Amino acid sequence: MERAAGRAAALQKPRVILALLLLLALTCVMLLDGYLRAEVGGDQRVRSGASSSDVPEDVLDGGPILTFRGGEATSLSVPDKTIALTFDDGPDPTWTPQVLEILKKYDVPGTFFLVGSMISRYPGLVEDTVEQGNEVGVHTFTHVDLSYQSEARMTREIEQTQLALAGAAGITTTLFRAPYSSETDAIDNYSWPVYKRLGEDGYTSVFIDTDSDDWKRPGVAKIVKWATPEDGEGASVLFHDSGGERSQTIEALPKYIEKMRAKGYTFTTVSGVMAEQRGADATAPAAGAGQTDPAGQGGTEAGTGAGAGADAGTGAGTGTALQAAHREAGGATLYEGKALIAAVAVAEWTVPALSVGLMVVGVAVIGRFGMMLLLARRHYRQRNRRRFGWGPAVTRPVSVIVPAYNEKECIANTLQSLALSTHPIEVIVVDDGSTDGTSEIAHEAARSLGMTNVRVIRQENAGKPAALNNGVRSAGHDIVVMMDGDTVFEADTVRQLVQPFADPGVGAVAGNAKVGNRDTLIGAWQHIEYVMGFNLDRRMYDLLRCMPTIPGAIGAFRREAVLQVGGMSEDTLAEDTDITIAMHRAGWRVVYQEHARAWTEAPGSLKQLWSQRYRWSYGTMQALWKHRKSLTDKGPSGRFGRVGMPLVVIFQIVTPVFAPLIDVFTVYSMIFVDLQAALLAWLAVLALQLCCAAYAFRLDREKYRYLLMMPLQQLAYRQMMYLVLIHSCITALTGGRLRWQKLKRTGEVGTPAGTS
Structure with a gap:
């Protein structure tokens, strides 16, 4: 499997290069256009008097x-x-x-x-x-x-x-x-x-x-x-x-x-x-x-x-x-001149087109921020009303499925957190052909913790979807909770997560994933992204009843709903998005439970982060394409196609792909137009994002000190995410295939003591 993953990674290198070349080409076009427009005109310049003693x-x-x-x-x-x-x-x-x-x-x-x-x-x-x-x-x-x-x-x-x-x-x-x-x-x-x-x-x-x-x-x-x-x-x-x-x-x-x-x-x-x-x-x-x-x-x-x-x-x-x-x-002069004219023609067409794109992207970005803030506030007020409830309390036991592949660093911490659960559970660890002794460590951890409700199932390596399906088939209860092998739950997480199932129309529940290793620069950037991007988005989508993804780190499903849609599919790399859309189309409601929190270990290096986000982006595109016919679905089950699909395409693919225009035009304006005005405009956009992030942190009761990392995040981290998405688009357009790649874990996320 490692050799196959290596070959798959090698096949992606040309696409990474192509993504970088596209960005370089855009930059060159902008620089050429700016150079063409610099200094032209203005014959009013008056030079101060100078000596002419050297002139005959x-x-x-x-x-x-x-x-x-x-x-x-x-x-x-x-x-x-x-x-x-x-x-x-x-x-x-x-x-x-x-x-x-x-x-x-x-x-x-x-x-x-x-x-x-x-x-x-x-x-x-x-x-x-x-x-x-x-x-x-x-x-x-x-x-x-x-x-x-x-x-x-x-x-x-x-x-x-x-x-x-x-x-x-x-x-x-x-x-x-x-x-x-x-x-x-x-x-x-x-x-x-x-x-x-x-x-x-x-x-x-x-x-x-x-x-x-x-x-x-x-x-x-x-x-x-x-x-x-x-x-x-x-x-x-x-x-x-x-x-x-x-x-x-x-x-x-x-x-x-x-x-x-x-x-x-x-x-x-x-x-x-x-x-x-x-x-x-x-x-x-x-x-x-x-x-x-x-x-x-x-x-x-x-x-x-x-x-x-x-x-x-x-x-x-x-x-x-x-x-x-x-x-x-003649000769080289003629051909170089024609090449220059051709390049300028491209720039003359490209820059105005990009300007229009910039306006569209700007409106979309600001509209998204406005929509997220408005709907997130409404969602928060609805869910935190004193009289709000899903129905009778759900107290029956549930099955927690933990797919694991080479999780020796993390699996003991995961089981330790589940041992503290305030809700009755059975735990099913599905060892997907690990070679590092994950199953043995899981057995030993269960024994040392006195957990008699833990089963470890071993299977040949077949991938995460297969491991989850194996767990669902083996589950003894009608509600299954799925979590990653590098994730830990708070004691009250499972109880909070399953309460929405009091509503018989709810088929799945998304939990609130938190970055556990947030004290590094890369971790802090992802922490901001999780709180602001993912969780504000989920509040918005929940209120609109078109939640696109149940996160793999924390999600709960009705077992019958999972079986009804055919289980976790191996058709895409985003099996969580795939099954979520499938459940919408089957008529089930998918909701967000912000009080159910899970702490996950985010990638600790830029290379691992690129690998993870590339898989997420590409997998999301695969899932959207797979379910493209949802656009014509009728009745209540067609709500995702009518509302969710357009929003996901606009906000998670189209807008992010063209969002670099904001940064490119900012640099362009600083160099060729008006440095002060461009800088003020960029700071205004940053202030707007900070306001949104601060509000998201307030809703999640997070400490604001991490927002100090946000300006640097806009300058570095965001650019990387743009390249990842462009890379994913190129892979999708060229028909490339991508295999699952295992991320390196450290096990530094232990049993949570609460929000920090």
């Missing part, structure tokens, strides 16, 4: 086009009566198409300095821009001021934008405009090294002569006025097609074009200016001929991003001056 005077006083021909800084001016119309911060799905339509209508070319993250999100707009005959340049990937970034960050900003261009339009470019730049006289000692470095890599840096300041939204007339150069001078003029609300820009642009044409101006691109200043031979070779760099740099590629995989001697498009700054992307 002829650059500060020169034209708006800066190249480093032969390693020497050279600036070019726009010829008189010529406008190089430039647009920053795009593309934008609202404003860029309108700008393109205006330029097409007036047959005017533009030079668009594009933000890489926006290119990645709207690649179709970039392709339209290039195909229309416009020119494009790099405006960094996240619209960050490169003057204050490391060299590695600067390289990433440029290369990633070039990859985005390659993926969107199949080109790279030699043009660059720095975010937050203006005229050349604003170059300082912080920004000058950036332009020098990029110039050495083959980039042409483009500044402005005239700024429309359209981002201020001053009105159409002022935009047109501010964009107009004085005295017939040529100018590199700045507009924006993204980064904010640009309706005034759209209205002003045609008026501006008409006004400038009326003044005798012509429109060109940055490359057009360079061609006119240096001569067409330097920038517009015949199609198919070796093309030199538009800045006269002998065909040097635009850095590693512009040049990687590109053919330096091939011009894009028709090879005209309008497209001279473009390079055809």
